[in-house]
Amino acid sequence: MRETEEAAFARGTSAEALMEQAGAGIARFVRRLFPKAGQCIVFAGKGHNGGDALVAATCLQRAGWHIDLRLAFPEEECAELTRQKLEELREGPAVTKTGADSPGCTIILDGLLGLGSKELLREPIRSAAKQLNRERLNENAFVFAVDIPTGLNGDSGEIDPEDSIAADFTVTIGFAKHGLIVDSALDLVGRLEVVPLPDLLAPESAANEALASSHSLQTILPRRKFSAYKNQFGRIGILAGSEGTTGAALLATEGALRAGAGLVHLFVPRELYPVIAAAAPAEAMVHPYRALKELAEEKMDVWAIGPGLGTDRAADLIRFIDQTTQPMVLDADALNVISSRTDILKRSPGPRLLTPHPGEMKRLFDSGKMSRAGAARHFCEQFPVTLLLKGSRTIVSERGRPLSYNSSGNPGMSTGGMGDVLTGICAGLIGRGLSLYDAARVGAWSCGRAAEISIFGDGQSEESLLPRDVLAHLGSAFNEIRNPAV
Numbered sequence: 001m002r003e004t005e006e007a008a009f010a011r012g013t014s015a016e017a018l019m020e021q022a023g024a025g026i027a028r029f030v031r032r033l034f035p036k037a038g039q040c041i042v043f044a045g046k047g048h049n050g051g052d053a054l055v056a057a058t059c060l061q062r063a064g065w066h067i068d069l070r071l072a073f074p075e076e077e078c079a080e081l082t083r084q085k086l087e088e089l090r091e092g093p094a095v096t097k098t099g100a101d102s103p104g105c106t107i108i109l110d111g112l113l114g115l116g117s118k119e120l121l122r123e124p125i126r127s128a129a130k131q132l133n134r135e136r137l138n139e140n141a142f143v144f145a146v147d148i149p150t151g152l153n154g155d156s157g158e159i160d161p162e163d164s165i166a167a168d169f170t171v172t173i174g175f176a177k178h179g180l181i182v183d184s185a186l187d188l189v190g191r192l193e194v195v196p197l198p199d200l201l202a203p204e205s206a207a208n209e210a211l212a213s214s215h216s217l218q219t220i221l222p223r224r225k226f227s228a229y230k231n232q233f234g235r236i237g238i239l240a241g242s243e244g245t246t247g248a249a250l251l252a253t254e255g256a257l258r259a260g261a262g263l264v265h266l267f268v269p270r271e272l273y274p275v276i277a278a279a280a281p282a283e284a285m286v287h288p289y290r291a292l293k294e295l296a297e298e299k300m301d302v303w304a305i306g307p308g309l310g311t312d313r314a315a316d317l318i319r320f321i322d323q324t325t326q327p328m329v330l331d332a333d334a335l336n337v338i339s340s341r342t343d344i345l346k347r348s349p350g351p352r353l354l355t356p357h358p359g360e361m362k363r364l365f366d367s368g369k370m371s372r373a374g375a376a377r378h379f380c381e382q383f384p385v386t387l388l389l390k391g392s393r394t395i396v397s398e399r400g401r402p403l404s405y406n407s408s409g410n411p412g413m414s415t416g417g418m419g420d421v422l423t424g425i426c427a428g429l430i431g432r433g434l435s436l437y438d439a440a441r442v443g444a445w446s447c448g449r450a451a452e453i454s455i456f457g458d459g460q461s462e463e464s465l466l467p468r469d470v471l472a473h474l475g476s477a478f479n480e481i482r483n484p485a486v
Contacts, residue, residue: 002116017199019052033456037095044111044112046082108135119156119158233433247417255420259425265285302329306332317334325350328351336363342365353385425446
């Protein structure tokens with residue numbers, strides 16, 4: 001980060017210009033999630049990280065937020081530029097804490113320490129961090145860490161064992177730092193957002209890792225030509241559903257439809273056809289089958305296999321996966337079936353995208369004590385597939401491509417059916433012409449962002465969020481990829 005800043009300074013960019021861009025980007029992200037002005041408590045250190053937080057607070061103040069300032073050091077010990085931004089904040093319009101309208105939420109900006117800090121905290125930062133964590137609980141506040149959460153080492157992901165800041169959102173500047181995406185940092189970093197600064201170029205060391213965000217995905221999702229017609233966007237075959245799990249088939253089907261597939265065909269066991277056909281989206285075509293071998297002659301462009309499928313036809317399913325040349329998205333029971341025959345993945349006649357959750361991944365590949373990233377890399381070294389490893393900070397891996405981490409989503413997605421939606425979305429995107437790697441990245445990000453929109457913009461909560469809410473807001477997520485807000 002220092003090297004990229006020094007390079008920017010050499011090109012004539014000032015430290016103040018970078019600070020203004022960073023602070024404005026942080027404020028935009030806050031307002032994207034919380035459009036109604038509320039209270040902002042600012043914990044600021046003496047360095048430029050504190051200055052970034054003060055600029056963000058000034059932007060929020062202009063938008064009607066009440067600012068409550070907590071300086072960790074005496075003002076005279078602060079850096080000159082930080083003192084300047086402190087004075088600009090004080091000169092801003094005063095906003096009362098409560099007004100005629102009902103107040104918005106309370107947020108906390110963690111601007112105590114920046115990237116150069118180590119994980120072991122010293123006074124007075126330690127006391128400030130303790131106070132911040134207390135106020136997060138007492139005020140039911142959402143914490144936005146500026147660049148990195150205080151107490152986290154940006155290189156290694158190691159943390160102060162006692163008083164690290166538990167951020168709900170981390171708004172990192174320029175590009176994602178390695179310490180933000182390691183497994184041990186998940187619960188401290190929370191939702192990760194990057195504020196891209198045009199004057200900062202990512203170092204070569206970042207080439208092996210990528211963060212999926214609205215900015216990084218912007219060029220992947222093309223607009224349709226005016227002359228477009230349905231056959232250009234893929235015939236998607238969905239093989240899903242069994243007795244007791246018909247909902248999985250329906251969710252995957254609507255996911256494919258909402259992702260822009262041209263035609264979606266849902267194949268279900270003959271005995272379930274009357275039930276599923278009556279409940280399926282009107283836009284989908286539902287077909288009964290007696291045996292899986294009947295599907296070998298179906299002219300699909302992409303297959304999505306597994307949601308709620310059951311394992312009664314395991315041998316036939318393995319044979320179908322092993323012999324079908326079209327691209328496939330394999331999820332749920334398809335993964336459970338092939339976990340005993342992973343050898344077929346080494347000779348797949350067509351591209352395969354696997355979308356396991358941690359339990360399914362463990363059945364597919366015994367990774368021992370490897371990290372999630374290590375397991376994903378090693379799996380794709382052994383098998384020529386694309387892997388979407390679900391979970392907090394979903395990982396997408398493919399041999400020869402950067403390991404990609406998803407930035408969107410929230411804990412409300414921890415409910416049955418979310419993976420079925422994702423399976424359908426990925427298949428729909430592949431049908432539109434995206435590579436499996438890009439479809440996985442766009443699919444994971446759009447699902448996570450749609451979940452955020454449901455909670456922060458449509459009145460849902462972590463408890464009430466359902467897969468149908470994600471489906472309802474996919475359009476907004478796709479539009480945001482084309483027009484990034486931050």
